Amino acid sequence: MRKIIVLTLLIMILLTGCDFLPWEKQDPIYLVMPFEASGNSKKVDVATVVYNENREAELLFDVSQLKSDGIYLLTIDDEEYGVVHLKEDPRLVLSSSYFEKDGPVEFRFYSTEETDEEPELRRLLKIQARVGYAVDDAPTDDPFEVAKRFLELSYSTNSALMPSQLLSEQAVEFAKALHWRQRTIALRREAMGNEKELTSFEAVISTVEASEDLAFVFIKSREEFIYLDEPKLPGAIGFRYFSVLIKEDGDWKVLWTTRHGEGDLLDKSEGYLSYFHIPFAAHQEETAFQLDPHRYRAEDLIALFNEREYKDFSKEYEWEVRNIERELEEEVEGLPAAGDDLLPINRQAMLDYVKNYALDRNEEWPDFTFYGGNCQFFASQTLMAGEIPMTDSGEFAWYYHGKGDRSRSWSAVLPMQNILEQNTGPGLSAVRLHSRKDLQEGDLVYIDWDMDEEVDHVMIVTVKGDQPRIAGNTEDAYNKRLTDYAGGKYYYHLEGYRQ
Incomplete structure (x- = not known):
């Protein structure tokens, strides 16, 4: 018997070049999303799909990397379809009726061995496939509703990451970058x-x-979500988005979207506007909603977004593979013994503070959201709520006496990380951990988004365990899973403080 291989891939199939559909519904656009499972598995772009003139869906599978004879038992939505021979003929032709329901279609391929009797089911290979398109019920004559629906279906990190008919056909390069972003x-x-x-x-x-054919939409969201394996502990985030929409055959469609605080898709750094990465915006503009669409031509922005250099998401994808592999290997190691000279932190007061202000700013403090982000500023407020005294001088100073009179460590992640790594004198004392599973409520996690070995973001742990929950600002988050965040992570257990 061949060595058992279990490979789980969740794919949304990519429809390309389909301009001959005979019915009125707009062509769905599908996306290929491979996933790597543990063990002897490979990441495989499994299939592409096109529709033929008979309203049939032709799926073309890439089985070149699969360790199997290509003979599979296929089920569709848990109903047995039959045995298919993909290595003899990698095409699978199905009635398009499978894809006309609301929501995804699930395919599972079970590798088999041919015998004189019925094929014996072998769990050598399992592919879970979801094929479908987003149900776009937004009124297309309202640019706000179109932008909002696109965010909640396709763009938000909390969305179903579904392909959307609300995306303009002219958003060619943006669609490619969006595909990679969703895939990652x-x-x-x-x-x-x-x-x-x-x-x-x-x-x-x-x-x-x-204007008549161009719209700019700014949205600050409040997004609530549940994890399917832990539905009784919901999470929430708040984020800022900026979308450019154009008129296409009388309907508003999304040409381009970005998020606050990250060069989300574009590679070049020019054109920051209120910390949105908007390449056509003037630097002196203060807010995204001061932009006037009457000053721009839709055709110029279409050309600009298709000429821009987008991020190399294939590299980012590989970074994430390595990050995920490291996180999957983390095990409980236990906390080191704290020094006798350390005073305790009021962790409950910290948790109360983040519950009150993670999603709604404390108006007694200035907001640094548009000045590089509010994450460390919020973390310092939380530490102060935990009764950690300020350190007004020295190499590891940490204090705030006003917006113009504060230590760099109060509002910048790198100086604060330096305190956590090196401080052995008065002030906060911390130890770096190797596993998220050892983190305690109130501990800090720093993230390196771009793998340049310099941290970019900080969050506070709200729930400990194998799947710690976190809170923070920019993005504003409460009880989001730590493992939901991309990037390299640095875990710090706060041992206490010295006078």
Whole structure:
């Protein structure tokens, strides 16, 4: 018997070049998303799909990397379809009726061995496939509703990452980058067991400016979600988005979208506007919603977004594979003994503070969201709530006496990380951990987004365990899983403080 190989891949199939569909419904656009499982598995772009003139879906499978004879028992939505021979003929032709229901279609391929009797089922290979398109019920004559629906279905990190008919056909390069972005997010979601459901997407602040054929939409969201394996502990985030929409055959469609605080898709750094990466915006503009679409031509922005250099997501994808592999290997190691000279932190007071202010800013403090981010500033507020005294001088100073009179460590991640790594004198004392599973409530986690060995973000642990939950600012988050975040992670247990 061949060595058992279990490979789980969740794919949304990519439809390309399909311009001959005979019916009225707009062509769905599908996405290929491979996932790596543990053991002897490979990442494989499994299939592409096109529709033929008979309203049949032709799936073309790439089986070149599969350690199997290509003979599979196929089930569709848990109903047995029959035995298929993919190495003899890698095409699978199905009625398009399979894909006309709302929601995804699930395919499972079970490798078999041919015998004189019925094929014996072998769990050598399992492929879970979801094929479908997003149900886009937004009114297409309202640019705000189109932008909001696109975010909650396709773009938000909490979305179903579904392909969307609300995306403009002219967003050629953006669509490619979006595909890679979704693929990278889904890789981590699948590998770390973070399948989720977005239960609410609210636009708490929104601004829309529109001309006859061009619209700019700013949305600040409040997104609530659950993890399917832990539904009784919901999480929430708040984020800022900026979308450019154009009129296409009388309907508003998304040409381009970005998020606050990251050069989300574009590679070049010019054109930051209120910390949004908007390449056509003037640097002196203060807010995204001050942009006037009457000053721009839709055709110029279409050309600009298709000419721009986008991030190399294949490299980011490989970074994430390595990060995920490290996180999957983490085990409980236990905490080192704390020194006798350390005074305790009020962790409950820290948890109370983040519960009150992670998603709603404390107006007694200035907001650094548009000045590089509010993450460390919020973390310092939380430490202060935990009754850690300020250190007004010395190499490891940490203090705030006003917006213009504060230590760099109070609002910048690198100086604060330096304190956690090196301080052995007065002030906060911490020890770096090797496993998230040893983190305690109130501990700090720093993230290196771009793998340059310099941290970019900090969060506070709200729930400990194998799947710690965190809170923070920019993005504003409460009880989101730590393993839901991309990037390299640095774990710090706060031992206490010295006078």
